[in-house]
Amino acid sequence: MADSTPVDVPAAPATATHSVEQPLDLVRLSLDENVYVKLRGDRELRGKLHAFDQHLNMVLGDVEENITNVELHPETKEEVVTTATRRVDMLFVRGDGVILWYKPIGSSGATVV
Amino acid sequence: MASQLLPLELIDKCIGSKIWVIMRSDREFVGTLSGFDDYVNMVLENVTEFEQTPEGSRKNHLEQILLNGNNICMLVPGGEGPQ
Amino acid sequence: MADVATPKKTPTDFLNVILGQSVVVKLNSGIVYKGVLACLDGYMNIALEQTEEYANGQLKNKYGDAFIRGNNVLYISATE
Numbered sequence: 001m002a003d004s005t006p007v008d009v010p011a012a013p014a015t016a017t018h019s020v021e022q023p024l025d026l027v028r029l030s031l032d033e034n035v036y037v038k039l040r041g042d043r044e045l046r047g048k049l050h051a052f053d054q055h056l057n058m059v060l061g062d063v064e065e066n067i068t069n070v071e072l073h074p075e076t077k078e079e080v081v082t083t084a085t086r087r088v089d090m091l092f093v094r095g096d097g098v099i100l101w102y103k104p105i106g107s108s109g110a111t112v113v
Numbered sequence: 114m115a116s117q118l119l120p121l122e123l124i125d126k127c128i129g130s131k132i133w134v135i136m137r138s139d140r141e142f143v144g145t146l147s148g149f150d151d152y153v154n155m156v157l158e159n160v161t162e163f164e165q166t167p168e169g170s171r172k173n174h175l176e177q178i179l180l181n182g183n184n185i186c187m188l189v190p191g192g193e194g195p196q
Numbered sequence: 197m198a199d200v201a202t203p204k205k206t207p208t209d210f211l212n213v214i215l216g217q218s219v220v221v222k223l224n225s226g227i228v229y230k231g232v233l234a235c236l237d238g239y240m241n242i243a244l245e246q247t248e249e250y251a252n253g254q255l256k257n258k259y260g261d262a263f264i265r266g267n268n269v270l271y272i273s274a275t276e
Contacts, residue, residue, distance in 0.1 A: 023242055023243040026261055026263050103259065
């Protein structure tokens with residue numbers, strides 16, 4: 001986790017990005033690093049990116065899955081937000097469920113704001 | 114027979130003028146059409162976005178956008194948009 | 197109908213202009229991402245830098261680099 005190879009797109013003004021010419025290059029640069037994935041259905045994954053393809057099908061290792069569920073309380077009509085977390089050793093993600101894929105700011109192990 | 118106008122030819126005639134775009138969801142756009150491609154992805158200028166929410170209609174102004182053609186439902190040439 | 201006041205500008209022309217600029221990307225779900233457009237491809241897959249995520253107009257998250265899968269994109273807007 002701590003072996004973060006620095007990504008070559010820091011806070012520098014981003015007119016020309018060196019090795020990122022296709023959006024998927026960004027993903028390629030993060031192979032074997034910790035990534036966050038936002039999926040349809042209010043699911044978020046965090047894990048090590050082992051492999052991906054052009055559909056953004058992915059294999060993640062050591063995954064933590066967070067599911068957010070918002071329900072209206074039947075009587076008070078208030079929003080009840082529940083989150084469930086589980087861990088999976090190895091996971092295949094089908095690309096069509098992916099909304100957003102991102103790296104945390106800074107090193108690969110850092111948490112997001 | 115020669116008067117047959119292909120759908121995309123109609124849209125091509127709209128370039129430079131106002132167009133009303135109705136999405137498959139409760140969302141509509143009105144703006145000046147700058148151009149489009151085979152997928153009907155559209156470049157619009159001076160855009161107003163209309164969104165129907167339970168609380169009513171919400172408006173949003175945008176200078177210039179590339180609108181994904183994927184979720185477009187209907188196009189109305191010269192449309193003035195929802196009332 | 198079309199007086200040629202505005203020069204014709206195809207999606208490709210537009211993208212060439214806004215590459216490297218600050219943009220607003222809105223998804224079909226209504227979530228908005230603001231950031232610098234690093235690159236994109238024919239599927240409208242987008243790579244953003246200095247990304248900010250907004251839901252209902254409120255800042256929810258900041259990401260260094262973000263990849264947005266193109267099928268979720270409603271529009272890309274050049275910021276004034």
